[in-house]
Amino acid sequence: xxxxxxxxxxxxxxxxxxxxxxxxxxxxxxxxxxxxxxxxxxxxxxxxxxxxxxxxxxxxxxxxxxxxxxxxxxxxxxxxxxxxxxxxxxxxxxxxxxxxxxxxxxxxxxxxxxxxxxxxxxxxxxxxxxxxxxxxxxxxxxxxxxxxxxxxxxxxxxxxxxxxxxxxxxxxxxxxxxxxxxxxxxxxxxxxxxxxxxxxxxxxxxxxxxxxxxxxxxxxxxxxxxxxxxxxxxxxxxxxxxxxxxxxxxxxxxxxxxxxxxxxxxxxxxxxxxxxxxxxxxxxxxxxxxxxxxxxxxxxxxxxxxxxxxxxxxxxxxxxxxxxxxxxxxxxxxxxxxxxxxxxxxxxxxxxxxxxxxxxxxxxxxxxxxxxxxxxxxxxxx
Amino acid sequence: xxxxxxxxxxxxxxxxxxxxxxxxxxxxxxxxxxxxxxxxxxxxxxxxxxxxxxxxxxxxxxxxxxxxxxxxxxxxxxxxxxxxxxxxxxxxxxxxxxxxxxxxxxxxxxxxxxxxxxxxxxxxxxxxxxxxxxxxxxxxxxxxxxxxxxxxxxxxxxxxxxxxxxxxxxxxxxxxxxxxxxxxxxxxxxxxxxxxxxxxxxxxxxxxxxxxxxxxxxxxxxxxxxxxxxxxxxxxxxxxxxxxxxxxxxxxxxxxxxxxxxxxxxxxxxxxxxxxxxxxxxxxxxxxxxxxxxxxxxxxxxxxxxxxxxxxxxxxxxxxxxxxxxxxxxxxxxxxxxxxxxxxxxxxxxxxxxxxxxxxxxxxxxxxxxxxxxxxxxxxxx
Numbered sequence: 001x002x003x004x005x006x007x008x009x010x011x012x013x014x015x016x017x018x019x020x021x022x023x024x025x026x027x028x029x030x031x032x033x034x035x036x037x038x039x040x041x042x043x044x045x046x047x048x049x050x051x052x053x054x055x056x057x058x059x060x061x062x063x064x065x066x067x068x069x070x071x072x073x074x075x076x077x078x079x080x081x082x083x084x085x086x087x088x089x090x091x092x093x094x095x096x097x098x099x100x101x102x103x104x105x106x107x108x109x110x111x112x113x114x115x116x117x118x119x120x121x122x123x124x125x126x127x128x129x130x131x132x133x134x135x136x137x138x139x140x141x142x143x144x145x146x147x148x149x150x151x152x153x154x155x156x157x158x159x160x161x162x163x164x165x166x167x168x169x170x171x172x173x174x175x176x177x178x179x180x181x182x183x184x185x186x187x188x189x190x191x192x193x194x195x196x197x198x199x200x201x202x203x204x205x206x207x208x209x210x211x212x213x214x215x216x217x218x219x220x221x222x223x224x225x226x227x228x229x230x231x232x233x234x235x236x237x238x239x240x241x242x243x244x245x246x247x248x249x250x251x252x253x254x255x256x257x258x259x260x261x262x263x264x265x266x267x268x269x270x271x272x273x274x275x276x277x278x279x280x281x282x283x284x285x286x287x288x289x290x291x292x293x294x295x296x297x298x299x300x301x302x303x304x305x306x307x308x309x310x311x312x313x314x315x316x317x318x319x320x321x322x323x324x325x326x327x328x329x330x331x332x333x334x335x336x337x338x339x340x341x342x343x344x345x346x347x348x349x350x351x352x353x354x355x356x357x358x359x360x361x362x363x364x365x366x367x368x369x370x371x372x373x374x375x376x377x378x379x380x381x382x
Numbered sequence: 383x384x385x386x387x388x389x390x391x392x393x394x395x396x397x398x399x400x401x402x403x404x405x406x407x408x409x410x411x412x413x414x415x416x417x418x419x420x421x422x423x424x425x426x427x428x429x430x431x432x433x434x435x436x437x438x439x440x441x442x443x444x445x446x447x448x449x450x451x452x453x454x455x456x457x458x459x460x461x462x463x464x465x466x467x468x469x470x471x472x473x474x475x476x477x478x479x480x481x482x483x484x485x486x487x488x489x490x491x492x493x494x495x496x497x498x499x500x501x502x503x504x505x506x507x508x509x510x511x512x513x514x515x516x517x518x519x520x521x522x523x524x525x526x527x528x529x530x531x532x533x534x535x536x537x538x539x540x541x542x543x544x545x546x547x548x549x550x551x552x553x554x555x556x557x558x559x560x561x562x563x564x565x566x567x568x569x570x571x572x573x574x575x576x577x578x579x580x581x582x583x584x585x586x587x588x589x590x591x592x593x594x595x596x597x598x599x600x601x602x603x604x605x606x607x608x609x610x611x612x613x614x615x616x617x618x619x620x621x622x623x624x625x626x627x628x629x630x631x632x633x634x635x636x637x638x639x640x641x642x643x644x645x646x647x648x649x650x651x652x653x654x655x656x657x658x659x660x661x662x663x664x665x666x667x668x669x670x671x672x673x674x675x676x677x678x679x680x681x682x683x684x685x686x687x688x689x690x691x692x693x694x695x696x697x698x699x700x701x702x703x704x705x706x707x708x709x710x711x712x713x714x715x716x717x718x719x720x721x722x723x724x725x726x727x728x729x730x731x732x733x734x735x736x737x738x739x740x741x742x743x744x745x746x747x748x749x750x751x752x753x754x755x756x757x758x759x760x761x762x763x764x
């Protein structure tokens with residue numbers, strides 16, 4: 001049976017260009033970039049080339065880009081690193097639809113004496129800007145709001161959020177793991193930005209944090225003082241080269257974003273023909289180009305996913321990270337006035353540029369059948 | 383000019399077996415192992431196979447192995463994770479010759495109210511066991527002592543250290559990044575063990591922490607609850623597969639350790655014929671199989687390394703992580719009664735199994751010439 005992979009929000013397949021860059025780096029630039037001999041210097045140059053590409057992509061300076069092991073580490077570093085560094089300000093604002101790594105970093109700080117305000121979102125998943133403005137206090141250290149939501153795809157208006165934060169003197173961080181290379185993003189939109197490679201066909205195990213010059217963070221990983229002392233640990237030149245190659249590949253294929261959006265909208269329109277179905281998240285340019293998230297009344301998303309899996313279709317019920325948990329999605333709960341039915345009935349498909357209309361048509365047929373079948377046996381008759 | 387790479391203590395070249403395992407995983411097991419569809423389950427199985435190999439190598443259970451981004455993260459997690467989890471015990475013991483990531487994690491805790499005892503070492507770099515025994519107090523949370531020292535190669539007697547720690551009820555952690563697969567190491571020798579891949583021909587960006595069952599750590603990376611919640615972040619299946627392959631390769635080539643030791647001893651014996659030279663560290667089986675560290679009176683190690691680099695020879699003056707620092711090596715200072723001359727005059731060569739006698743002979747000639755040349759122009763006449 002052929003696999004139809006529609007779980008690119010969980011992770012993507014590495015692209016050939018990234019694999020080639022890694023192979024080259026493993027061969028030519030394997031030395032430790034902290035070493036002072038010629039091989040170390042060459043490795044360091046290769047690493048800094050990758051850092052510069054990433055910086056340029058965001059309109060930042062290379063010194064403002066710190067490599068990490070991925071999105072989770074970048075988000076932890078932004079939130080805890082800033083908190084450790086500024087112990088006098090103990091109020092943090094996040095939205096109710098953050099990724100678990102932001103939520104749980106905040107909750108950990110909450111246990112340690114911090115006050116966290118979790119902002120509401122509207123039916124489409126947009127943060128309430130008036131509530132944000134009112135929530136920022138003199139002791140507010142940080143506002144952390146996800147750019148493209150990993151479950152429902154809603155893209156926040158970062159410019160407006162950043163404007164409010166600047167006006168009220170709070171530092172603004174955004175988790176852009178899902179949106180990076182899929183939606184407009186730049187260093188003009190936030191003080192700190194989390195990105196990673198494996199959500200956009202780069203290698204796993206590498207991410208970065210953009211940190212505006214002047215913002216000081218306490219490192220989470222102390223050590224040899226790599227990367228200005230902000231993140232110690234032998235730098236992964238090959239992964240950085242792979243990350244860079246995946247970015248260049250994405251930039252070459254900007255047309256594919258439009259194609260993905262079209263395929264996404266075709267998927268959504270077709271799937272919503274299934275009775276009692278609801279789109280979760282925003283539409284058009286305010287939605288991640290590759291995200292489809294729909295709730296089907298009277299069925300469990302997990303059961304739908306299991307039936308689709310039997311047809312070779314890979315999708316998810318929300319965040320992959322939380323997919324083994326039985327709790328309803330906190331994101332769908334936040335946009336649906338805490339509807340357990342909608343949260344349990346949601347299913348997410350996340351496209352890559354290589355998905356075809358044929359795959360989508362096959363999936364749509366299987367989806368309609370699965371929902372029909374499950375509704376027949378559901379105790380909640382519709 | 384051909385490169386002679388003798389800086390394998392800084393990092394190694396990835397071996398073909400590890401590259402092949404990564405390639406296969408990128409192709410077949412690219413899905414997120416936290417996903418519940420068939421591709422995710424396959425990826426998860428591949429990941430757990432790698433974890434099991436690593437566990438078996440140490441005589442541990444797979445649940446006791448937590449993957450991290452490398453040695454620095456593992457050491458930070460062991461020290462800070464244990465400290466955050468046990469706030470009532472605020473005394474930590476480490477040796478004076480720890481890697482910077484252990485030293486600086488301890489120093490960070492010191493700034494936050496912890497008391498750190500840094501144990502002396504003798505002339506060969508062995509920790510003073512009597513001093514250790516006397517230093518452990520009822521409020522001692524942790525003893526962290528490096529197994530194979532990264533600069534001078536001295537291998538501590540972990541069994542004896544662990545015995546003392548157990549008797550006096552302190553948790554014992556060891557950083558075994560340099561010794562893993564090069565010296566006997568098992569879960570019977572410590573409560574927590576740091577290992578990583580890139581020091582033994584595996585990929586960069588992956589390490590692990592062995593954590594004895596029953597020891598609780600507060601995560602440094604909060605998030606989706608991966609790896610029993612101890613270390614969140616999408617798991618890097620390909621890198622884990624590469625790590626596993628490198629371990630299997632090392633196990634196949636145990637004879638090479640003996641060859642490395644022989645080449646090491648030949649190097650040391652020959653280099654010590656240069657007048658006014660001193661071996662730093664222990665000898666025989668108490669020394670890392672691939673480590674040579676010698677001080678030449680009246681010369682700067684950095685100048686020697688620079689002259690050798692001009693001949694294509696890659697070596698270092700100590701830890702790669704600290705190689706851009708002008709401070710004298712804290713390790714050589716600790717074994718030499720704080721001799722600045724010996725610390726500044728030290729140079730480290732670290733072999734891999736693929737180095738040849740021909741390369742070593744070339745290096746020895748270049749080394750003798752470099753020392754001679756530098757002594758001629760040195761203000762400290764010998």
